[in-house]
Amino acid sequence: MHVTDSKVDSKLPHLITELPGPKAKKLVERDHHVVSPSYTRDYPLVAKVGRGATVEDVDGNIFLDFAAGIAVVATGHCHPEVVAAIQKQAGELIHMSGTDFYYPSMVELAEKLASIAPGKEPKRVYFGNSGAEAIEAAIKLVKFHTKRDKLIAFHGAFHGRTMGALSLTASRAVQRKGFGTLLSGVFHMPFPDTYRGTYGIRPEHASADCLAYLENELFRRRVDPDEVAGIFIEPIQGEGGYLPAPAEFLQGLQRICRKHGIMLVADEVQSGMGRTGKWWACDYSGIEPDIICTAKGIASGMPLSAMIARASVMNWTPGAHASTFGGNPVCIVASLATIGLLERNYIANAAQMGEFIRGLTADWTTRHKIVGEVRGKGLMIGIEIVRDQKTKERAPDLRNRLVQMAFHKGLLILGSGDTTLRFCPPLLIDEEQAEFAVRTVDACITEIERSM
Numbered sequence: 001m002h003v004t005d006s007k008v009d010s011k012l013p014h015l016i017t018e019l020p021g022p023k024a025k026k027l028v029e030r031d032h033h034v035v036s037p038s039y040t041r042d043y044p045l046v047a048k049v050g051r052g053a054t055v056e057d058v059d060g061n062i063f064l065d066f067a068a069g070i071a072v073v074a075t076g077h078c079h080p081e082v083v084a085a086i087q088k089q090a091g092e093l094i095h096m097s098g099t100d101f102y103y104p105s106m107v108e109l110a111e112k113l114a115s116i117a118p119g120k121e122p123k124r125v126y127f128g129n130s131g132a133e134a135i136e137a138a139i140k141l142v143k144f145h146t147k148r149d150k151l152i153a154f155h156g157a158f159h160g161r162t163m164g165a166l167s168l169t170a171s172r173a174v175q176r177k178g179f180g181t182l183l184s185g186v187f188h189m190p191f192p193d194t195y196r197g198t199y200g201i202r203p204e205h206a207s208a209d210c211l212a213y214l215e216n217e218l219f220r221r222r223v224d225p226d227e228v229a230g231i232f233i234e235p236i237q238g239e240g241g242y243l244p245a246p247a248e249f250l251q252g253l254q255r256i257c258r259k260h261g262i263m264l265v266a267d268e269v270q271s272g273m274g275r276t277g278k279w280w281a282c283d284y285s286g287i288e289p290d291i292i293c294t295a296k297g298i299a300s301g302m303p304l305s306a307m308i309a310r311a312s313v314m315n316w317t318p319g320a321h322a323s324t325f326g327g328n329p330v331c332i333v334a335s336l337a338t339i340g341l342l343e344r345n346y347i348a349n350a351a352q353m354g355e356f357i358r359g360l361t362a363d364w365t366t367r368h369k370i371v372g373e374v375r376g377k378g379l380m381i382g383i384e385i386v387r388d389q390k391t392k393e394r395a396p397d398l399r400n401r402l403v404q405m406a407f408h409k410g411l412l413i414l415g416s417g418d419t420t421l422r423f424c425p426p427l428l429i430d431e432e433q434a435e436f437a438v439r440t441v442d443a444c445i446t447e448i449e450r451s452m
């Protein structure tokens with residue numbers, strides 16, 4: 001079902017109107033009257049067709065997509081194998097509800113996810129529709145399993161916006177403002193930020209300092225570890241600025257969790273499903289979380305999430321938790337097709353292209369005075385924008401300008417955290433596309449620096 005008069009199959013951007021074009025402008029105006037004003041659109045992209053790593057807007061402009069629907073379309077837009085699986089399933093069975101009935105594809109996907117989750121112990125899988133739902137399920141499971149009710153999460157964390165997940169989220173005050181009291185018994189602690197430190201954590205000792213904070217401050221003064229049900233961590237903070245937790249920190253955290261019978265929950269909603277060049281970001285540290293939550297890249301854009309738990313941990317009883325739509329058959333076949341493609345090519349490609357981009361940007365901190373750091377794993381790459389490399393002063397205005405400038409050059413990127421640019425393209429990009437993205441951002445940075 002290719003659009004014959006479209007250039008969407010070209011690999012690089014092609015702009016034919018001013019941005020936004022006339023049709024996009026009209027659509028944005030209509031949107032502003034009827035769609036929730038809580039959405040945060042950075043620029044007026046009005047998408048019509050997506051193919052691979054490119055997107056065509058309603059005016060016929062072609063963009064290179066390094067945002068991938070917020071790190072979702074892992075296999076690119078409308079991969080033919082994913083589309084074929086969806087079309088076939090839609091003709092056979094669209095919905096049945098795995099809560100009340102059985103269907104083969106749900107078992108198949110659960111078996112597959114259980115086999116790729118880290119650790120030898122057998123796993124069981126709960127299906128939801130969104131990242132937040134996977135987190136909600138994990139909040140409930142850790143409480144049910146441990147019979148404890150306190151939770152720990154991290155400064156800068158983003159776990160979703162439903163009331164439970166929001167209680168763990170500590171990313172931006174605006175996300176919590178106006179919503180009253182959230183879940184009680186949630187404690188936040190500093191994330192091991194090896195670039196900037198913060199909250200008295202020394203960047204060069206981030207892992208040791210944060211572990212010491214947990215044991216010597218939090219456990220001694222605020223919450224007894226015997227009351228803690230779970231610690232939730234993004235192995236690489238997504239909305240918090242594409243910040244990786246060091247391997248030794250994750251290993252230390254696991255050690256502390258095991259010692260106190262606390263469930264370790266890895267939120268791999270953004271970092272999972274091959275984005276980092278391994279199935280899971282936590283594979284880089286060798287930890288075996290009790291629970292992994294995943295969503296975004298799991299089904300190439302179809303709404304699906306999974307909470308994968310050690311079988312002995314998932315001891316809740318029938319009726320304890322469920323969802324009418326969770327694990328919808330059409331989403332599940334999209335996920336099975338996605339996983340096949342990830343295994344065949346795209347995880348390896350994510351690792352390779354990530355290395356390639358890191359190579360191309362290796363001299364950015366010396367060539368550019370507003371680049372503080374380029375970091376990340378695979379195709380989860382963060383570029384820290386600062387006003388001053390020495391003071392590391394955040395420069396959200398410059399970061400935001402870069403996002404806008406890139407859009408006007410045909411490159412779709414998003415910010416993350418206060419002052420980070422993120423690259424989270426589909427995992428199928430090639431060197432030409434990676435080079436284009438890097439060259440474009442490089443040129444935008446140079447332009448900003450000349451104007452400073």
Ligand SMILES: Cc1ncc(COP(=O)(O)O)c(C=O)c1O
Nearest residue numbers: 130131132158159160238269270
């Ligand atoms: C790490 C992480 N957890 C949870 C969520 C929430 O996912 P959703 O928006 O699908 O509810 C997100 C979304 O950005 C995320 O990045």
